[in-house]
Amino acid sequence: MSASPTITANAFAAERSRLLGIAYRMLGSRADAEDVLQDAWLRWNESENAEVRSTQAWLTTIVTRLSIDRLRSAKARREVYVGPWLPEPLADIDPVTPESKAELASELSLAFLSLLERLGPDERAAFVLHDAFDCDYDDIAEVLGKSPAACRQLVHRARERVTADRRRFQVDEQTRRRMIERFLEAANAGDLPAMKALFATDAHLISDGGGKQVAVHRILHGAERIAWLFKVIFRRRTRDMERRLVRINGELGFATSFGGKLHSVTTLDTDGERIYAYYTVANPDKLRDFLPVA
Numbered sequence: 067m068s069a070s071p072t073i074t075a076n077a078f079a080a081e082r083s084r085l086l087g088i089a090y091r092m093l094g095s096r097a098d099a100e101d102v103l104q105d106a107w108l109r110w111n112e113s114e115n116a117e118v119r120s121t122q123a124w125l126t127t128i129v130t131r132l133s134i135d136r137l138r139s140a141k142a143r144r145e146v147y148v149g150p151w152l153p154e155p156l157a158d159i160d161p162v163t164p165e166s167k168a169e170l171a172s173e174l175s176l177a178f179l180s181l182l183e184r185l186g187p188d189e190r191a192a193f194v195l196h197d198a199f200d201c202d203y204d205d206i207a208e209v210l211g212k213s214p215a216a217c218r219q220l221v222h223r224a225r226e227r228v229t230a231d232r233r234r235f236q237v238d239e240q241t242r243r244r245m246i247e248r249f250l251e252a253a254n255a256g257d258l259p260a261m262k263a264l265f266a267t268d269a270h271l272i273s274d275g276g277g278k279q280v281a282v283h284r285i286l287h288g289a290e291r292i293a294w295l296f297k298v299i300f301r302r303r304t305r306d307m308e309r310r311l312v313r314i315n316g317e318l319g320f321a322t323s324f325g326g327k328l329h330s331v332t333t334l335d336t337d338g339e340r341i342y343a344y345y346t347v348a349n350p351d352k353l354r355d356f357l358p359v360a
Contacts, residue, residue, distance in 0.1 A: 077121045078110050078229045084122070084199070085129045091194045092133035093140070094153030094179045096355065102132045127209045130195065134187040148277030150285055152347050153179040155331050157355035173198055174315045176345045177335050180272070181228045192217050193224035233335055233342075239340040243311070249334070249341065250309055250320065256300030258293055266287035266340040276349030279329065292344065312356065321356060322346075329354045331356055 076261040085106065089099035106128045118124045144151050153176055182190055186212055195209065196217075201290040203214040203221075210217060212249065237245075245264075252260035271292045275281025286292050311318060319333035330354065335343035 074111055078107055078125070081125050085125055088126065088129055088194060088199065089133050090156075091174070091179070091182065091198060092130070092190060093137060093160075094156050094183065095352075096156060097351075098136055099133075102129055102136060105132050113151045123205065123208070124201075126195070126201070126205075130191050130209050131340045134191055136209070137190070148275070149281055149283040150272045150274055151183070151276075152176055152272060152274035152345055153183075153354075154334070154352040155347050155355065159314065175233075175317055175335075176315060176333050176347075177233060177343055178228075178277045179315075180345070181231060184227055185224050188212075189220050189224040192220035192221055193228070196221045198226070235337040237336060237338045239318055242334075242336065245336045246311065246318060246320055246334065247340060253300065253310070256297055258297045261287050261296050262293035264341055265292050265344075266342045269340070269342050269344070270328065271295070271344040272346070273330075274347045274349050274352070276351060278350055279348035281330075281346070328353060328356055 082103065085103055086099055089102040090096060091097055093102070106125060109128055110125060113124075126305050155176060156174075182193070185193060192206050192211060195206050196203070201209075203217045206212075206217040206221075207214045210220075249261070249264055251257075252264060268287070269289055269292060271282065272288040273282040275283075282295065286295060308323045308326075309320050310323075312321045312331060313319070314331055314333045317333055319331060321331045322329045325345075330346045330348035332344065332346040334341050334345075
C-alpha cells in the first residue's frame with residue numbers, strides 16, 4: 067500500500083536538499099541535477115513507499131544511480147563540447163546543501179568539481195557518498211551493487227586521484243577579497259608586470275564559453291601567457307565593461323558584464339600571495355543562476 071500523497075511529498079521534501087547536493091556533485095550541473103530529482107520524485111511517487119524501510123537510503127540509491135546513468139551519457143556530449151568544460155556555477159549555496167560555507171568552499175568550488183571530472187562514474191559516486199555525505203561502505207555497496215571491499219577500493223583510488231592535485235591551502239574571505247581586488251586593479255589598468263607578478267609561474271587559466279560566448283578555447287599555462295591575455299583584453303576593452311564581486315559556489319569571485327549584460331563569472335585559486343588557477347564560465351547556458359529574473 068502506498069502512503070498518502072501528503073506523506074509521500076513531505077518525505078521527499080525532507081530529503082531534497084541532500085539529494086540535490088549528491089546529484090550536483092555527481093554531475094557538475096544544476097540543471098541536470100534538477101532533472102535527476104524530478105525523475106527520482108516520479109519513481110518515489112509511483113513506488114510502494116509505505117513499505118520502504120529507509121526513505122533516505124531508497125532515495126539516495128535512486129538519485130545516485132540516475133546520476134551515474136546521466137554522467138555516462140554526458141561523457142559523449144562533452145567529447146564534442148567546444149573548448150574546455152567547467153561545472154555550472156551556483157550563485158549561492160542554500161538550495162544545494164545544508165553544510166557551512168567553509169565546508170562548501172572546499173567541496174563545491176569549481177576547482178574541486180573539475181577534479182571530480184577525472185573520476186569514472188562509480189568512482190565518483192563512491193567518493194561523493196563517502197567523503198561528502200558520510201555514507202559507510204555497506205550503504206555504498208547497496209547503492210552501487212558492489213561489495214563493501216570493492217567500494218572501499220573505489221573510494222581509495224578516487225581520493226588518491228583527486229587529492230594529488232587538490233588545493234593545499236585555504237584562505238579566509240578577507241584574503242581572497244584582497245587578492246581579487248589586486249587582480250582587478252591590475253587588469254583594469256592593463257598593468258602587464260603587475261598581472262604577471264600576481265600569477266604563479268605554473269598557473270593555469272580555464273575558460274568555458276561552450277562555443278556560445280567569447281572564450282579561450284584551450285587551457286593557458288604560465289604567468290606570462292595569462293598576463294598577456296589580460297593585456298590584450300585591456301587593449302580591446304570598451305567603456306561599458308564592468309567587473310563586480312559575486313559569490314560563486316560559496317566562494318568570493320567576480321562577474322564581468324558588457325553594457326549591463328552578463329558575460330562571465332570567475333573564481334580564483336589563491337594562497338593569498340599568488341593566483342594558481344583562474345576559472346571563468348561564459349557559456350550562457352550555465353549562468354542562469356546569475357541572470358536577473360525577467
